Amino acid sequence: MSTRDGWLLIDDDTSFLEVLQRALNRQGIGTIGAHSHAEALHALDEHSFHKCVLDLNLAGESGLQLMPELLARQPSLEIVVLTGYGSIATAVEAMRRGAVNYLCKPVTVQQLISGFAALAVSPDLRPEPPSVEEMEWEHIQRVLNEHEGNVSATARALHMHRRTLQRKLQKHSRWRN
16 A cells, blocks of 8 residues: 555544445555554654544544644645534534544445545645534534424424524525525
8 A cells, every 4th residue: 555645544443443444445545544642643653644534532532632733744634524423513623623524424435535525626625614504504404304304303303492493494595595
């Protein structure tokens, strides 16, 4: 493997990391896995990587705290943050710290590869972090789809009053059209 073209995978879940490595290797992508902050920094000292997949929660430590160290050692490193606990606040923070994308687990290999796609088309393109309003809208739409368009069930799932949700939906539908 030419590690310059390889990916650094950082996740404390050994099973997930092994499955992800095998799946990416089948796609012809070389990988090196790390389970902790220390292992990740050691891998960066030993190899040069093009892409990094970083779990948000590393055995109680925040992957967001590791991002500045990763980018300080390899400024051209493209990082996609993965999490099982997605939130608007952490997504915005990940993008502000230099992530090129933020994806919620479970994620397919194709979704992961697509997470880097915008930069592959135009390497100078660094996406602007989405605004809190845009991320909230996307989250509302995702939960609304999960509840098959049922506004009352969506409002309960979002811990939001139904009328508040209806106002947000109405407001966004006006400026989206």
